[in-house]
Amino acid sequence: MTISYTYDVATESYFGFFKVLFRWKGSVWKLIHRELFMWLVLYYTVLAIYRTLDEERKKIFRSNIEHFINFEPSILTFMLSFFVTTIVQRWNNVFTNMGFIxxxxxxxxxxxxxxxxxxxxxxxxxxxxxxxxxxxxxxxxxxxxxxxxxxxxxxxxxxxxxxxxxxxxxxxxxxxxxxxxxxxxxxxxxxxxxxxxxxxxxxxxxxxxxxxxxxxxxxxxxxxxxVPIPLAYPQVIFFAVRLYFVICAFAKQYFDLDDDDARYVIHYYFPIVTVFQFICLMGWLKVAEALLNPLGEDDDDFEVNFLIDSNIYTGMLIIETSKPPPLKPDLFEDRNFGPIYPNNITDQSVGQALCGSVENIKLAGKDASIEVKKNGENNPPA
Structure with missing residues (x-):
C-alpha cells in the first residue's frame, strides 16, 4: 500500500520534519534496519577479534587494510544517482500508464x-x-x-x-x-x-x-x-554498495587503542560517521530496490486492487449520473455574493493569488495624461 504523509508536511514548521522522520511504515528505517544490524554485528565482531590480537598480528592486519582506509564512496554516489534516476523514471511511467477509467x-x-x-x-x-x-x-x-x-x-x-x-x-x-x-x-x-x-x-x-x-x-x-532494466545493471549496484560496507567493517576500525585520549572519542565505541554513510547510501539503494517493481507487495507499491475497484465503480457511476439535474438560478448571479468562508478561517492569500509581481505598482493615475514621442533610429528602445 502507498504510505501517505502529505498532510504532515502541508505546512512548514520547526517540528513538521520530525512527523515524517520518525514514522516507521514505509520509512528508510524499516528498509535498512536488518542490514544495519547485520553490519554492526560484523563491525563489532571484527573489532573484538582485532583487540585480542598481539602486536605483531595487529600490524599485519593494519598493513592488509591500509589501502582501503582512505577509500571514499564517491563512485558509489555517482552510480547510485544514475540508477535511482532510471528507476524513478520507470516508476513514474508505470503509475501514469496503469489505466484510469x-x-x-x-x-x-x-x-x-x-x-x-x-x-x-x-x-x-x-x-x-x-x-x-x-x-x-x-x-x-x-x-x-x-x-x-x-x-x-x-x-x-x-x-x-x-x-x-x-x-x-x-x-x-x-x-x-x-x-x-x-x-x-x-x-x-x-x-x-x-x-x-x-x-x-x-x-x-x-x-x-x-x-x-x-x-x-x-x-x-x-x-x-x-522488458526490465538489464540484470547486470542492478547486480553491479547492489554488489558494489554491499561490498563497500563489508570493507568498511574492517577499514573503519579505530586502531589507536594505546592512546589514553582515544577513550573520550565517540568513534572509539561507535562508528558514527560510517553508520551515517550506511543510512544514506544503503537507504538510497533500498529505495531503488523498493521502486524497481512498484507492482509488488512493499509498503509503497501501487494499490492495484483498489484501482480496479475504483475504475469499475467510478465508471458505472459516471454512466448512471450522466443526466444532470434541472437547471436553476444560482447564488453567483448576484455579483455581490461571496466569497464565503467559515468564521474560524481567515485566508491570508485572498486577493494575492495569481497576481503579477508589479501589478499593484502605480506609475500613473487612472486618468493621467502620458507624454509620448516617436522612437527613432537613434533612440532605440530600452
Missing part, C-alpha cells in the same frame, strides 16, 4: 443518446475495459494475481460472465488475452454507432480514441514489466 467513461456517457439499450451498452463497455485491465494486472502484479488466481474468480467478481470467460479461454492467444475484452468494447461501440446512437461520427471517433488510449496505457505498463 474516467476519460473513457466520460466519453462513453456523454456522446451517446439516452435509452435502456444504450445504457446497457455503456455499462458493458466499462466492464470490458476493467476486465481487460484485470487480465493485464494479474499477469504483472502479484497482488492482482492473488485476488484473481483464475478466470472463475473474475467471473465470481462480476467482471466477466461465464460465457465471456469461456470464449477468452478457448481463444488461441498464447501471448495476450487482454485484447479480447478491448475488442469486444470496440465492437459494442461500433454497433451503437451503426444503430444511430452516437450524436455524430466525430464523437464516435473521440469515444473510440479514449478506449484505444486506455488499451495503450495498459500495453505500456505490460511492456515495462516485460
Amino acid at each position: 474516467e476519460n473513457a467513461a466520460y466519453a462513453v456517457s456523454s456522446f451517446m443518446k439516452n435509452g435502456e439499450d444504450v445504457r446497457r451498452a455503456q455499462r458493458t463497455v466499462i466492464r470490458y475495459l476493467v476486465a481487460s485491465q484485470i487480465l493485464v494486472m494479474r499477469s504483472i502484479s502479484i497482488k492482482a494475481l492473488r485476488r484473481f488466481p483464475n478466470y472463475e474468480s473474475i467471473v465470481t467478481a462480476g467482471f466477466l460472465t461465464k460465457e465471456e470467460s469461456t470464449i477468452i479461454q478457448n481463444t488461441d492467444l498464447s501471448y495476450d488475452s487482454s485484447c479480447v475484452p478491448i475488442r469486444w468494447a470496440i465492437q459494442v461501440l461500433r454497433h451503437q454507432y451503426r444503430s444511430g446512437n452516437f450524436f455524430s461520427h466525430s464523437v464516435y471517433r473521440a469515444t473510440w480514441k479514449e478506449v484505444s488510449d486506455f488499451e495503450t496505457h495498459l500495453s505500456r505498463v505490460r511492456k515495462v514489466d516485460w
Whole structure:
C-alpha cells in the first residue's frame, strides 16, 4: 500500500520534519534496519577479534587494510544517482500508464443518446475495459494475481460472465488475452454507432480514441514489466554498495587503542560517521530496490486492487449520473455574493493569488495624461 504523509508536511514548521522522520511504515528505517544490524554485528565482531590480537598480528592486519582506509564512496554516489534516476523514471511511467477509467467513461456517457439499450451498452463497455485491465494486472502484479488466481474468480467478481470467460479461454492467444475484452468494447461501440446512437461520427471517433488510449496505457505498463532494466545493471549496484560496507567493517576500525585520549572519542565505541554513510547510501539503494517493481507487495507499491475497484465503480457511476439535474438560478448571479468562508478561517492569500509581481505598482493615475514621442533610429528602445 502507498504510505501517505502529505498532510504532515502541508505546512512548514520547526517540528513538521520530525512527523515524517520518525514514522516507521514505509520509512528508510524499516528498509535498512536488518542490514544495519547485520553490519554492526560484523563491525563489532571484527573489532573484538582485532583487540585480542598481539602486536605483531595487529600490524599485519593494519598493513592488509591500509589501502582501503582512505577509500571514499564517491563512485558509489555517482552510480547510485544514475540508477535511482532510471528507476524513478520507470516508476513514474508505470503509475501514469496503469489505466484510469474516467476519460473513457466520460466519453462513453456523454456522446451517446439516452435509452435502456444504450445504457446497457455503456455499462458493458466499462466492464470490458476493467476486465481487460484485470487480465493485464494479474499477469504483472502479484497482488492482482492473488485476488484473481483464475478466470472463475473474475467471473465470481462480476467482471466477466461465464460465457465471456469461456470464449477468452478457448481463444488461441498464447501471448495476450487482454485484447479480447478491448475488442469486444470496440465492437459494442461500433454497433451503437451503426444503430444511430452516437450524436455524430466525430464523437464516435473521440469515444473510440479514449478506449484505444486506455488499451495503450495498459500495453505500456505490460511492456515495462516485460522488458526490465538489464540484470547486470542492478547486480553491479547492489554488489558494489554491499561490498563497500563489508570493507568498511574492517577499514573503519579505530586502531589507536594505546592512546589514553582515544577513550573520550565517540568513534572509539561507535562508528558514527560510517553508520551515517550506511543510512544514506544503503537507504538510497533500498529505495531503488523498493521502486524497481512498484507492482509488488512493499509498503509503497501501487494499490492495484483498489484501482480496479475504483475504475469499475467510478465508471458505472459516471454512466448512471450522466443526466444532470434541472437547471436553476444560482447564488453567483448576484455579483455581490461571496466569497464565503467559515468564521474560524481567515485566508491570508485572498486577493494575492495569481497576481503579477508589479501589478499593484502605480506609475500613473487612472486618468493621467502620458507624454509620448516617436522612437527613432537613434533612440532605440530600452
